[in-house]
Amino acid sequence: MKHKEDKPLTIVIKLGTSSICDEVTHEPRIANMSLIVETVVKLRREGHRVIIVSSAAIAIGLKRLDIPKRPKHLATVQAIAAVGQCRLIALWDELFRQLNQPVAQILLTRNDIADRAQYLNAANTLTELLHMGVIPIVNENDTLSVMEIKFGDNDTLSAITAGMANADFLFLMTDVDGLYTENPRKNPNAQPIEVVTDISQLNVDVSTGGSSVGTGGMVTKLIAAELATSAGVTTIITKSSIPGNIHSIIKYLRYLRQQEGDSHDRSINPTFPCDLSRSDPDVRSTARSVTLFPGMDSVTQSSPSPSRPLSRPPSPPPRHTRFLPQQHPMRDRHFWILHGLKSHGTVYIDTGAYKAITRTNKAGLLPAGVVDVKGTFNASEAVSLVVIDRKALIEAEEAHQGDAELKKTVRALVFENGEDVGKAIVNYSAVEIARIMGLKSSEIESLLGYSDSEYIAHRDNLAFAPKHV
Numbered sequence: 196m197k198h199k200e201d202k203p204l205t206i207v208i209k210l211g212t213s214s215i216c217d218e219v220t221h222e223p224r225i226a227n228m229s230l231i232v233e234t235v236v237k238l239r240r241e242g243h244r245v246i247i248v249s250s251a252a253i254a255i256g257l258k259r260l261d262i263p264k265r266p267k268h269l270a271t272v273q274a275i276a277a278v279g280q281c282r283l284i285a286l287w288d289e290l291f292r293q294l295n296q297p298v299a300q301i302l303l304t305r306n307d308i309a310d311r312a313q314y315l316n317a318a319n320t321l322t323e324l325l326h327m328g329v330i331p332i333v334n335e336n337d338t339l340s341v342m343e344i345k346f347g348d349n350d351t352l353s354a355i356t357a358g359m360a361n362a363d364f365l366f367l368m369t370d371v372d373g374l375y376t377e378n379p380r381k382n383p384n385a386q387p388i389e390v391v392t393d394i395s396q397l398n399v400d401v402s403t404g405g406s407s408v409g410t411g412g413m414v415t416k417l418i419a420a421e422l423a424t425s426a427g428v429t430t431i432i433t434k435s436s437i438p439g440n441i442h443s444i445i446k447y448l449r450y451l452r453q454q455e456g457d458s459h460d461r462s463i464n465p466t467f468p469c470d471l472s473r474s475d476p477d478v479r480s481t482a483r484s485v486t487l488f489p490g491m492d493s494v495t496q497s498s499p500s501p502s503r504p505l506s507r508p509p510s511p512p513p514r515h516t517r518f519l520p521q522q523h524p525m526r527d528r529h530f531w532i533l534h535g536l537k538s539h540g541t542v543y544i545d546t547g548a549y550k551a552i553t554r555t556n557k558a559g560l561l562p563a564g565v566v567d568v569k570g571t572f573n574a575s576e577a578v579s580l581v582v583i584d585r586k587a588l589i590e591a592e593e594a595h596q597g598d599a600e601l602k603k604t605v606r607a608l609v610f611e612n613g614e615d616v617g618k619a620i621v622n623y624s625a626v627e628i629a630r631i632m633g634l635k636s637s638e639i640e641s642l643l644g645y646s647d648s649e650y651i652a653h654r655d656n657l658a659f660a661p662k663h664v
């Protein structure tokens with residue numbers, strides 16, 4: 196019988212600038228890149244599908260053009276990126292060619308995925324390349340990207356790519372071997388974090404930057420981990436200087452998964468009391484119940500099945516931080532709304548509306564639940580949803596009836612304290628919403644002269660950040 200753990204995996208590997216280039220000289224780290232190539236080809240030969248997200252176009256361009264320091268002028272940086280990207284992909288192609296492995300270049304901007312059809316098209320191209328046995332090498336299209344259409348950093352881009360490709364794993368390879376309580380470059384006593392079950396509960400300092408060529412630091416890695424785990428992708432931060440670690444970590448996690456699979460096989464009730472320390476010393480104190488792979492229920496670890504001998508436990512994996520995927524991954528469309536679309540404004544809703552649109556059998560957003568609107572956006576564009584306390588707003592306004600200035604300040608305060616809970620694609624423009632907010636849907640037509648929908652946003656067009664569902 197073929198077991199779940201034998202299933203080929205889709206693995207996204209994000210390589211930071213510091214992994215590909217020397218911080219000072221900007222020379223490519225050929226030896227390290229070669230080791231990455233060997234690891235990726237090994238994974239390919241085991242049947243896995245691998246996508247690389249590669250930074251470093253600008254750094255490589257600086258070297259190519261003999262410019263010692265990154266200039267400030269945007270057009271100059273974009274020109275350098277164009278030169279560097281060319282060299283970078285040529286380098287990857289040359290190294291992979293030695294092992295007869297074809298690669299493909301994919302350059303993305305946020306604009307490329309802002310349209311649902313284009314997003315699906317990009318996802319289909321990725322799938323097709325993987326199916327053909329090609330390694331897609333993804334990067335932000337720095338040459339075209341202006342602030343408005345930027346992913347901003349390749350950590351975010353890699354998480355979106357992982358979601359798009361329905362990946363099992365996202366490896367964020369960097370110059371530290373994991374997340375620490377503080378920046379280990381600054382404080383050698385910082386403690387490593389091994390398993391993260393809930394990113395919102397993390398108590399770490401990620402405020403300081405990393406290498407001089409790095410762009411995101413740890414902050415963007417945490418954002419990326421939150422994004423990827425919400426799509427069901429196990430996310431790992433580890434050191435890029437030993438790329439073979441990817442293989443050891445996967446082997447180790449597959450072993451755990453095999454144990455988990457056997458627990459499922461032999462039990463009517465899949466949850467066992469367990470001693471995590473037997474199989475996973477990393478998890479000992481941090482997690483009692485773990486989900487190792489997307490699509491599998493959270494189960495506690497248990498001893499191996501007596502009916503089928505397990506393979507020998509692999510040696511403990513190299514140090515890494517592992518972010519466990521959400522038990523109920525977000526639907527692809529919701530993932531796209533939340534992370535693929537740029538917000539063009541804000542729709543403020545009250546707590547009643549929020550409850551209605553987030554309950555299990557969720558409703559669409561009706562005009563009655565909208566308190567205010569900000570920005571200039573058209574119908575069919577994405578907006579942020581912010582929940583505010585309508586009762587507090589009314590009370591505050593009533594308390595300051597006589598003082599228009601104070602009333603304005605208090606109102607602004609209530610709005611400032613609102614909570615950003617997700618995004619929606621709206622059926623009406625900002626101007627239209629401003630006219631129909633607070634009203635019953637049946638009143639839309641008489642007010643606007645038409646009624647395209649009874650909803651401000653249909654329930655399929657509402658997406659919430661994981662902690663808000």
Ligand SMILES: Nc1ncnc2c1ncn2[C@@H]1O[C@H](COP(=O)(O)OP(=O)(O)OP(=O)(O)O)[C@@H](O)[C@H]1O
Nearest residue numbers: 211212369375377378401405406409410411412413
């Ligand atoms: N709490 C923390 N734990 C671990 N590293 C931290 C922490 N806070 C800050 N850092 C810094 O984050 C750095 C890694 O991020 P950085 O952006 O420099 O690298 P990269 O991802 O390899 O490059 P790029 O951003 O170009 O993709 C580490 O070198 C470390 O100095």
